[in-house]
Amino acid sequence: MKILLVCKSKKMENLGCMYLKSVIQFNSENECRIVSLDEAMYVGINWEPQIIGYSIMTGDEKKFHRFNQELQMNYFAAHKKMPTSIVGAQDPTFFPEGYEWADIIIPGEAEQALADLLHTGKVYGDIDSIPWPARDDFPKVEGKLDIRDFIASRGCPYNKCKYCFNARWKEMFPEQARLRIRDYKDVVAEIKFVNPEYAYFQDSCFGVHPKWFEDFCQLYSKEVGIPYQCHMRPEQVSMDKAKLLAKSNCVAIKIALESSVERLRQLVGRGSMQLQEVINAITCLHLCGVKVALQNIIGLPTASIEDDLETLRFNIEVRPDYAWVSIYVPYPGTALGDMCKEKGWYKGNYEDITDSFFDKSVLEFPEEHKEQLYCLQKIFALCVETNYLPKPEELTLNNLPKLVHRVMRNLGDKRLYG
Numbered sequence: 366m367k368i369l370l371v372c373k374s375k376k377m378e379n380l381g382c383m384y385l386k387s388v389i390q391f392n393s394e395n396e397c398r399i400v401s402l403d404e405a406m407y408v409g410i411n412w413e414p415q416i417i418g419y420s421i422m423t424g425d426e427k428k429f430h431r432f433n434q435e436l437q438m439n440y441f442a443a444h445k446k447m448p449t450s451i452v453g454a455q456d457p458t459f460f461p462e463g464y465e466w467a468d469i470i471i472p473g474e475a476e477q478a479l480a481d482l483l484h485t486g487k488v489y490g491d492i493d494s495i496p497w498p499a500r501d502d503f504p505k506v507e508g509k510l511d512i513r514d515f516i517a518s519r520g521c522p523y524n525k526c527k528y529c530f531n532a533r534w535k536e537m538f539p540e541q542a543r544l545r546i547r548d549y550k551d552v553v554a555e556i557k558f559v560n561p562e563y564a565y566f567q568d569s570c571f572g573v574h575p576k577w578f579e580d581f582c583q584l585y586s587k588e589v590g591i592p593y594q595c596h597m598r599p600e601q602v603s604m605d606k607a608k609l610l611a612k613s614n615c616v617a618i619k620i621a622l623e624s625s626v627e628r629l630r631q632l633v634g635r636g637s638m639q640l641q642e643v644i645n646a647i648t649c650l651h652l653c654g655v656k657v658a659l660q661n662i663i664g665l666p667t668a669s670i671e672d673d674l675e676t677l678r679f680n681i682e683v684r685p686d687y688a689w690v691s692i693y694v695p696y697p698g699t700a701l702g703d704m705c706k707e708k709g710w711y712k713g714n715y716e717d718i719t720d721s722f723f724d725k726s727v728l729e730f731p732e733e734h735k736e737q738l739y740c741l742q743k744i745f746a747l748c749v750e751t752n753y754l755p756k757p758e759e760l761t762l763n764n765l766p767k768l769v770h771r772v773m774r775n776l777g778d779k780r781l782y783g
């Protein structure tokens with residue numbers, strides 16, 4: 366059987382689809398290809414798959430729906446029959462009611478459901494029984510650093526952040542352990558086999574269990590040693606851990622602050638995290654030579670522009686290597702997204718939610734405030750880089766080019782005059 370898996374873009378590896386491809390091809394009679402939405406019409410008509418599976422994130426449902434309508438028409442015109450359409454990944458899992466157009470909806474992790482549907486006879490008992498992802502649809506691009514994605518664990522032990530889908534996932538799939546960790550030897554063997562130039566761990570929180578982390582770092586240094594990057598909570602980072610990270614060639618870490626305003630951290634379910642823990646984590650990582658990307662969210666419900674400038678000020682103080690910032694999106698199905706609806710902070714019908722974290726805020730803020738947020742998001746990292754804390758009134762679209770100039774002059778002056 367031929368199965369076509371369609372993801373929005375192939376600019377980066379899609380681990381979900383790659384894992385499914387391995388599961389599908391466990392039965393040697395099955396063939397599977399992973400394509401982007403741009404390639405999918407041509408391949409869908411000419412390769413003539415019997416099944417078309419769509420991997421859909423929130424914000425993309427309409428795009429995929431329109432595509433499937435067109436594909437079914439063209440497919441029927443060419444072959445006088447229709448392929449079966451399957452939808453899966455985050456959006457169909459949380460909002461299946463939007464997918465009457467699909468023949469089959471697979472909620473949650475799809476490996477076992479797909480294996481059953483295709484009668485491969487395989488039972489995936491635990492996380493280590495799932496085969497390594499099939500990467501052949503994502504060949505190395507000449508002249509580009511060969512960065513490959515890996516995942517050593519699924520789930521999140523914290524599970525409390527109200528803007529994240531993890532808590533809802535846990536409610537929907539209570540039988541799944543909150544955190545499932547692969548055998549570290551298998552993770553290292555996979556990376557050794559793939560042999561990329563740089564490894565990126567997609568885990569929500571990498572290396573949560575100290576013994577696992579120590580064993581992993583030791584074996585990774587010995588057997589692989591290529592540079593890697595991962596995500597950790599600030600609370601996870603100690604001096605000992607930072608040393609292990611550095612020794613195993615972890616060159617950069619993403620850690621989430623979200624907001625330096627305690628009231629807002631309480632609102633989003635990160636109240637237990639103290640600013641001192643963020644400072645300590647960055648200090649330990651920097652002392653060991655590991656770079657830090659600090660993740661922030663501006664435009665949270667009830668946040669004033671002064672609150673968000675305070676978060677910027679904190680970033681300037683702690684000096685991450687990159688200050689990543691998004692504008693809050695009230696994703697339906699998350700605790701905070703649903704609270705936004707209840708409290709009237711968001712009055713839309715979710716049609717204005719795109720798959721970008723960098724668009725204009727969709728919350729019920731005054732237009733002037735939305736413009737300030739939009740400008741602040743664009744200039745945030747540059748301000749951190751140059752130690753420039755703008756005034757609220759500087760954050761207008763008209764003023765943005767002047768602001769960039771001022772920020773850069775500030776940097777120039779510092780370099781020239783100290």
Ligand code: SF4
Binds near residue numbers: 522
């Ligand atoms: S935001 Fe991160 S730490 Fe919080 S629940 Fe989600 S995955 Fe876990």
